[in-house]
């Protein structure tokens with residue numbers, strides 16, 4: 001791993017990581033040579049992107065087709081009031097580079113779809129899904145399965161959050177082992193319809209980041225066989241065991257899904273793409 005030497009500034013910048021036995025100099029170099037792709041520069045993406053950059057992840061890709069709106073600022077803390085009307089990916093890129101100018105940022109000011117998704121995430125070491133709608137969530141999950149990229153997926157509504165990590169390969173349950181199909185449009189309200197406590201989105205975005213850094217570093221227990229549920233009002237975390245489903249439409253014995261599926265996004269979201 002040691003094909004480069006830290007500068008003195010890097011040793012200082014990352015000293016609190018390097019002090020950790022589980023990270024150390026080798027782990028820090030590993031992070032600096034790794035890449036992460038964030039779907040959505042919204043409520044989940046905001047803390048995730050800031051901490052990935054601060055942690056020294058070498059390359060960060062971001063996809064989001066939206067511009068910053070005033071109603072985003074209650075939770076999307078990577079953007080500020082002067083950013084209203086600006087592209088979210090450009091606003092996020094600026095914030096990332098302010099924290100860590102050594103980070104290589106690739107921005108895609110567009111929504112993921114069946115045509116661009118695989119091309120965008122190809123070559124990244126991990127994908128974090130911070131989208132706020134089911135069509136995109138399933139698209140990202142299928143895409144990561146086909147591209148064999150680890151995925152950390154999170155979702156938030158009102159005072160509750162969910163998180164799961166999907167690792168590629170046999171024996172690892174995929175996203176569709178738990179959720180075979182998206183719910184019918186309109187069944188589950190969006191944050192725009194139902195509201196969300198901004199800080200709860202922050203908690204889930206941070207958990208996504210911690211989980212992603214663990215995957216990149218190869219340390220700790222990964223949520224690859226569990227599903228995490230956070231209830232902010234109860235102040236409780238629950239984990240539910242997840243297993244591979246032999247009848248899974250994506251990774252089962254007779255998969256019916258062999259390429260990306262286009263779901264209708266128009267009736268599940270309106271103006272806001274990311275929670």
Ligand SMILES: [Zn+2]
Nearest residue numbers: 174177248251
């Ligand atoms: Zn599956």
